């Protein structure tokens with residue numbers, strides 16, 4: 001595509017390399033304040049709080065929780081994992097700056113996109129959080145078979161554009177339209193570090209009648225291998241690096257080494273050619289360290305601490321027993337283990353995510369969009385950690401309370417829901433008190 005002069009850091013660096021002046025950059029912090037909004041001041045994460053003299057009551061039973069001793073950080077939302085090396089902490093802070101940076105048209109934003117930065121959507125409770133922001137997916141369902149209408153720009157709609165002439169719309173051919181709300185990224189590095197085999201093992205466990213669960217198999221753009229998906233409402237990506245690359249292209253229109261081709265507005269490549277003025281690949285490596293924005297943002301997410309576990313109370317402990325009795329824990333498995341990992345803070349840790357990371361047929365709660373090996377009614381068990389920091393619940397954000405979210409369960413979770421509805425008011429309050437500690 002045509003080269004146009006650019007003010008973006010990426011293009012500026014590329015230009016500097018061409019001019020042979022990059023050595024000067026040594027004296028500068030490599031992540032200069034480029035891009036319109038000044039990011040909030042970067043603070044080093046607070047050190048982990050000292051252990052209290054009397055340890056807080058731990059949940060009873062096999063639930064290890066996500067902040068127990070010797071496990072993972074108790075840091076507040078948006079902080080780094082505890083136990084990182086200085087270099088890892090620097091990569092976290094560096095990646096966070098990119099996560100907060102608004103992309104510019106000159107730097108490659110668009111031509112069609114959903115927002116200008118990761119944090120524009122992921123900010124509830126701290127940088128990297130969920131939000132009420134939704135994106136739209138569309139397709140055409142005929143005789144139960146879902147067609148993502150790729151030739152018309154599906155299934156993900158890019159709702160904004162750098163020029164009104166190329167704004168994408170949901171095409172008239174679409175008869176299935178769903179919204180998906182933004183998920184939180186706290187603790188994502190721990191989920192990334194869970195071995196595929198651990199997720200597969202979950203399918204082999206004996207389950208109560210009516211509950212199954214299957215893995216999402218995805219062709220990983222990073223390794224080229226088949227991997228077990230675990231990120232997104234449909235478990236549609238296997239790694240944070242792949243998700244970061246996917247989001248740079250599909251949410252912001254920034255082409256990168258894993259996704260080198262721009263999305264054409266409603267599939268119209270001629271229109272794309274007229275408005276796409278920045279040469280692909282847009283996310284080029286920083287010559288100082290060889291990293292691209294995709295790499296940096298993946299580092300940030302990898303080192304993001306898991307939500308701290310709230311303090312257990314008598315009510316929440318009673319609620320935990322109900323959670324188990326109602327088979328909630330069959331899908332929302334309290335813990336999984338990471339494998340051996342080069343990052344010590346991620347290696348062989350107990351992850352208190354409250355999910356089996358499997359797809360379940362949720363019946364009427366499915367979103368109608370087939371994606372990869374996930375069918376139209378299949379949804380990934382939503383991890384319940386950090387539930388209390390979420391602004392809305394369920395894949396489309398339809399639930400304004402946790403109670404509403406549970407009452408919408410159907411399909412494989414039908415029996416759990418029916419038993420939830422039959423609880424006494426006291427029991428229900430106890431169960432909700434438990435969920436509020438996750």
Ligand code: HEC
Nearest residue numbers: 114115118121180181182183231232233243244247248251
């Ligand atoms: C327009 C809003 C928006 C922007 C911008 C955005 N996201 Fe997201 N993000 C979402 C939504 C919505 C989901 C859930 C999507 C789904 O599952 O289909 C999501 C999910 C994710 C997930 C999966 C987490 C999980 O629960 O498994 C990751 C990782 C992620 N985003 C990273 C990023 C990164 C990195 C950026 C910036 C490069 C970014 N996102 C930009 C809205 C956004």
Ligand code: HEC
Nearest residue numbers: 326328331360379380381382393394395405412413416420
């Ligand atoms: C068959 C597996 C299964 C069972 C059993 C199950 N869930 Fe879920 N749960 C899911 C799936 C899948 C989702 C994501 C649903 C969606 O939005 O599409 C979910 C979502 C949730 C959410 C919303 C999370 C969010 O991030 O929006 C809550 C809260 C929840 N479940 C609680 C419970 C409770 C409490 C029980 C027991 C009464 C239970 N679940 C039983 C699979 C299950």
